[in-house]
Amino acid sequence: MGIFSRMSDIINSNINSMLDSAEDPQKMIRLIIQEMEDTLVEVRSSSARVLADRKAALRRSEQLQLEVDSWEQKARLALAKGREDLARAALQEKHVIEEELSLVDVELKALDEHIVHLGDEVAQLQHKLDDAKAKQQALIMRSQTVESRIKVKRQMQRDALDKAFSRFEHFERRMDTLESQLESMDIGRDVPPDLAAEIDALQEDERISDELQRLKNELSGQAGKAASEKA
Known part of the structure; x- marks a missing residue:
């Protein structure tokens, strides 16, 4: 594709539409800007050549005009x-040079039109480039804003999860405490109820036996005392 065809495509392109249809708008805008900058460099180089051609043509036109005046x-x-014969020959030479001068003037006019047209297209291309760069900056700002919002949202979700885990751990600790309290209430109650009753009965029986022996001893002592008094 020629430089001027490519430049025309860029100027007539719809950047917004290209970005909307792109999977990666930031990558697309970078490519668009790179293409525009490269094209702008080529166009300006071409403009320099055209301007150089115009200067050369202008010098040739001035030189030919001097020759026309000289033959006149x-x-x-x-x-x-x-x-008169020499005058006729001089006029013929003048006529030949005037024809060449006419061709150079046509070339100059074409170069002038080309330069004007080129200047207009360069201005449009520069405007497109400025617009693309503005859109690139807007995309960067939007991307930074979205990334910041995502970061904040993730942090909020992280905080919410941390709070949920904290509440869950607090609940687990409370359950552990309640279970420990319940287990402490059962300490010493591991002996079967019947066995405990039997042990208590043995202790009670021993106490009664001791009491019975005491009474026997007292009665025996009283009987011995009575026998002694009778004797």
């Missing part, structure tokens, strides 16, 4: 000297 003067001089 020579024809006048020949007529003044009565040499």
Whole structure:
């Protein structure tokens, strides 16, 4: 694709539409800007060449005009000297140079039109480039805003999860405490109820036996005392 065809495509392109249809708008805008900058460099290089061609054509036109004027003067001089033949020859030379001058003037006009057209397209391309760069900056800002919002949202979700885990751990600790309290209430109650009753009965029986023995001893002591008194 030629440089001017590519430049025309860029100027007529719809950047917004290209970005909307792109999977990665930031990558697309970078490519668009790179293409525009490269094209702008090529166009300016071409403009420099065209301007150089115009300067050369202008110098040629001025030189030819001097030659035309010179042959005009020579024809006048020949007529003044009565040499119509020389005057005719001088005018013929003048006519040849005037034809060449006419071609150079046509070239100059075409170059001038080309330069004006090129300047307009460069201005449009520069405007497109500025617009693309503005959109790139807007995309960067939007991307930074979205990334910041995602970061904040993730942090909020992380905080919410941390709070949920904290509440769950607090609940687990409370359950552990309640279970420990319940287990402490059962300490010493691991002996089967019947066995405990039997042990208590043995203790009670031993106490009664001791009490019974005491009474026996007291009665025996009283009987011995009575027998002694009778004797």
